[in-house]
Amino acid sequence: MPITIKDVAKKAGVSPSTVSRVLSNHPRISKETARKVKTIMEELGYHQNVMARSLVSNKTYTLGMVLPRPAEELFQNHFFAENIRGITTQASRNGYDLLMTAGHSEAEELTAVTRLVKGRRVDGIILLQSRRNDPIIAFLRNEGFPFVLIGHSEEEILCVDNDNVQAAFDATQHLIAQGHERIGFVSGPPHLTVSIDRLEGYRKAMNGHWxxxxxxxxxxxxxxxxxGYRAMSYLMNLPERPTALVVIDDIVTFGILRGLNELGYRVPDDLSLVSFNNIALAELSSPPLSSVDIGIYQLGYMASQQLIRAIQDDHPLPLRTIVPHRLIVRESSLNLKRNWS
Amino acid sequence: MPITIKDVAKKAGVSPSTVSRVLSNHPRISKETARKVKTIMEELGYHQNVMARSLVSNKTYTLGMVLPRPAEELFQNHFFAENIRGITTQASRNGYDLLMTAGHSEAEELTAVTRLVKGRRVDGIILLQSRRNDPIIAFLRNEGFPFVLIGHSEEEILCVDNDNVQAAFDATQHLIAQGHERIGFVSGPPHLTVSIDRLEGYRKAMNGHWxxxxxxxxxxxxxxxxxGYRAMSYLMNLPERPTALVVIDDIVTFGILRGLNELGYRVPDDLSLVSFNNIALAELSSPPLSSVDIGIYQLGYMASQQLIRAIQDDHPLPLRTIVPHRLIVRESSLNLKRNWS
DNA sequence: GCTGTATCCAAAAGCGCTTTCAATTGGCTT
DNA sequence: AAGCCAATTGAAAGCGCTTTTGGATACAGC
Structure with a gap:
């Protein structure tokens, strides 16, 4: 039988309401009473029943999230782990926890979110990926339920993202600074905003230098x-082939690297490479990859923060938060003789 | 104002208790009434308030978990993501969700767990790592609160683990089958059970073949x-050096691989390699690594399952669950000429 | 016709907490 | 001394649900 505020109240010789007020640091409670009650709570090993509090206050201090379905494994894993770390760090700093639920199909995901929202299980939702016309987004907007999207969206919703145009611009610029003039771009699926944006950044940089x-x-x-493997064999067989590539994702670069290895080309001597996401592996490959760090931890951190703000005050927030990126230069794009220590 | 069972009851012309019974599929309710009530629930868009149910039933249908602190990044990321996937899949299949909370120090972790347990926030706890004399384990045992450990423990607690002796035996056996006789073992920290167990498996296999x-x-x-890098340079400088290595972890193998690359040795021709964990990267490296898949997803899956069983029925379960491993043979241990297709 | 026994449902208590509303106190003013 | 205000606390309602208890109805057996 757990200890309740009634037990504390009785022992302290006050009413349960007083104990409750002590718990929530109510200002109109005398210092003395507060201290006394707190002592008794310690003594009795009292802990607040979160469910009961949630029920009456209609707040759960919990953020909800739907597990992304397995996608591009490697990056996803890294992204996911880092992201969660960012989210929970910021959340727990504000007294929030993270509730995760799984959906193995689009329909199931929607059901899961509905259950969280309608069942008053969470105060807000963090979305990790967006599809065009995402039914989950439609649902949440319709409900007027607080949520934040990590990633890009055309819609008028709270979201946290990178400036991919600028990121690609920086990457390309770096290659140009290394003396490259024939620079290629290995993109992702052309309908994704991330592909479009990064291509634009590449174009801007190239145009900027004529x-x-x-x-x-x-x-x-x-x-x-x-x-990457395919792109590599295509590009290296061109009559006038590029001397450097900007690549949409580190994974793709691994394919390129492997292909180059097989053909006996060397990186960065024969081909310089810069890509995106700076996964842990980028540092471990040989040669280590130059990569644009998109701040995955911070994406989660900011998303968490923005969501909690949206939950707590009704002030309209700036809808879009941009997390800064950072180009990490490693050997794959250095115009130097290799220098293994 | 959300719709409650009262609203449903009124509209259906029954009492709230009847609606509640319909919700929990109580046997002593007529099919007809049940159908009628369910129709009304649909109509009104009713959803059960999870908090209220939890409060009275003292069940949360939630499993708790403390985020591991950043450790060996790469493997951790992979492990964590896969693990979570396993946990949530099995959990949501049983109607449970997963609540995550963060602790940035050991003390904070304990506080977080205490909050979850004492605050009746979760029905059970999943532990990802165990230290010697883990205070969290002590706390949970003391409370008699259901929990499961993913990993090895000497104590009498519910845990899910691999058979690391057998796994190392299999890996070594494989190298022997490839014709190797001089086989080395690159281990991890000697106090960890995983190191000890795998070393034993290696020994067994070697002894078994004289x-x-x-x-x-x-x-x-x-x-x-x-x-790995250091181990490699040490081993390759031995007068009588091994022709194959069993390596405690894929990450370590990456270090070995890089070193070998620099020195101009080739894998598997000059040195064959088998390691453990089969992280996504193992497949991507050149050459692809042979690795023992320890079934990370399944570790999570089983942990979730065992925990839910422990929560739901009081029957004593077998304390230890062993998740099978599987040796994935790739080029790093094949006694063939390399054969890039 | 009366009791027995199923079956189905309603009434009401209560889970542990917050919060409104009102009561009590002591110190000040007039 | 009466009145008033502020500060502090208590009583009680109620959040949405489950569950116990018992009432109503129907039908069988005596």
Whole structure:
């Protein structure tokens, strides 16, 4: 039988309401009473029943999240783990926990979110991926329920994202600074905003330096190793091939790297490479990859923060939060002789 | 104002208790009434308030978990993501959700767990790592609160783990089958059970085939790339060096691989490698690594399952669940000429 | 016709907490 | 001394649900 505020109240010789007020640091309670009650709580080992509090206050101090379905494994894993870390850190700093639920199909995901929202299980929802016309977003908007999207959206919703145009611009700029003039771009699926934005950043940088852009230097693919492999063999067989590549994702670069290895080309001597996301592996590959760190931890951190703000005050927030990126230069894009220590 | 069972009851012309019974599929309710009530619930868009139910039934249908603090990044990320996937899949299949909370120090972790347990926030706890004399384990045992540990423990608690002796035996056996006789073992920190167990498996396999074991072929280190690098340079400088290695962790193998690369050795021709955990990267490296898949997803899955069983029925369960491993043979241990397709 | 026994449902208590409303006190003013 | 205000606390209602208890109805057996 757990200890309740009644037990504390009785022992302290006050009413349950007083104990409750002590719990929530109510201002109109005398210091003396507060201290006395707190002592008794310690003594009795009292702990607040969260459910009961939630029921009456209609607040759960919990953020909800639907587990993303397995997608591009490697990046996803890294992204997911880092992201969660950011989310929970900021959440727990504000007294919130994170509730996760799984959905193995789009329909199930919606059901799960509905259950969380309608069942008053959480105070807000964090969304990790958005599809076009996402029914979950539609549902949440319709309910007027607080939520934040980590990623890009055209819609008028709270979201946290990177400036991908600028990121690609920076990456390209870096290659240009290393003396490259023939720079290619290995993109992802062309309908994704991230592909579009990064391509634009690449274009901007190239144009800014009056560098020619051959259409055949721009290749589209998936976020897969194979895509990189294929792009590599295509590009290296061009009569006038690029000396450097900006690549949409580290995974794709691994494919390129593997292909180059097989063909006996060396990185960065024969081809310099810069890609995106700076997964842990980027540092471990040989040579280590230059990569744009998109601040995954911070994406989670900011999302959590913005969501909690949205929950707590009704002031309209700036809808879009941009998390800064950072180009991490490693050997794959350095115009130096390799220098293994 | 959300719709409650009272609203449903009124509209259906029954009492709230009847609605409640319909919700929980109480047997003593007529099919007809049940159908009628369910129709009304649909109509009104009723959803059960989870908090209220939890309050009275003293069940939350939630499992709790403390986020591991950042450790060996790469493996952790992979492990964590896969693990969570396993946990939530099985949990949601049983109508449970997963609540995560963060602790940035050991003390904070304990506080967090206390809050979950004493605040009746969750029905059980999943622990991801165990230290010697883990205060969290002590606390949970003391409370008699259901929990499961993913990993090894000497104590009499519910846990889910691999058979690491057998796994190492299999890995070594495989190398022997490939014709190797001089096989080394690159271990992890010597006080960890996982290191001890895997070393034992290696020994068993070697002894089983009457193969000599040089003490200098056994090297201890950390779960770090650098450890592999160092082990490699040590081993390759031995007068009688091994032709194959069993390595405690894929990350360590990456270090070995990098070192070998620098020195111009080739894998598997000059040195064959088998390691553990089969992280996503193992497949992507060149050459792809042979690795023992320890079934991370299933570790989570089983942990979730065992915990829910422990929560739901009081029957004593088998304390230890062993998740099967599987050796994935890739090029790093194949005694063939490399054959890139 | 009366009791027995199923079956189905309603009434009401209560889970542990917050919060409104009112009561009590002591110190000040007039 | 009466009145008033502020500060502090208590009583009680109620959040939405489950569950116990018992009432109503129907039908069988005596």
């Amino acid at each position: 560098l020619p852009m051959q259409p055949e230097w721009i290749v589209e693919g998936e976020f897969l190793q194979e895509s | 193969l000599p074991m040089q003490p200098e072929w056994i090297v201890e280190g950390e779960f770090l790339q650098e450890s």
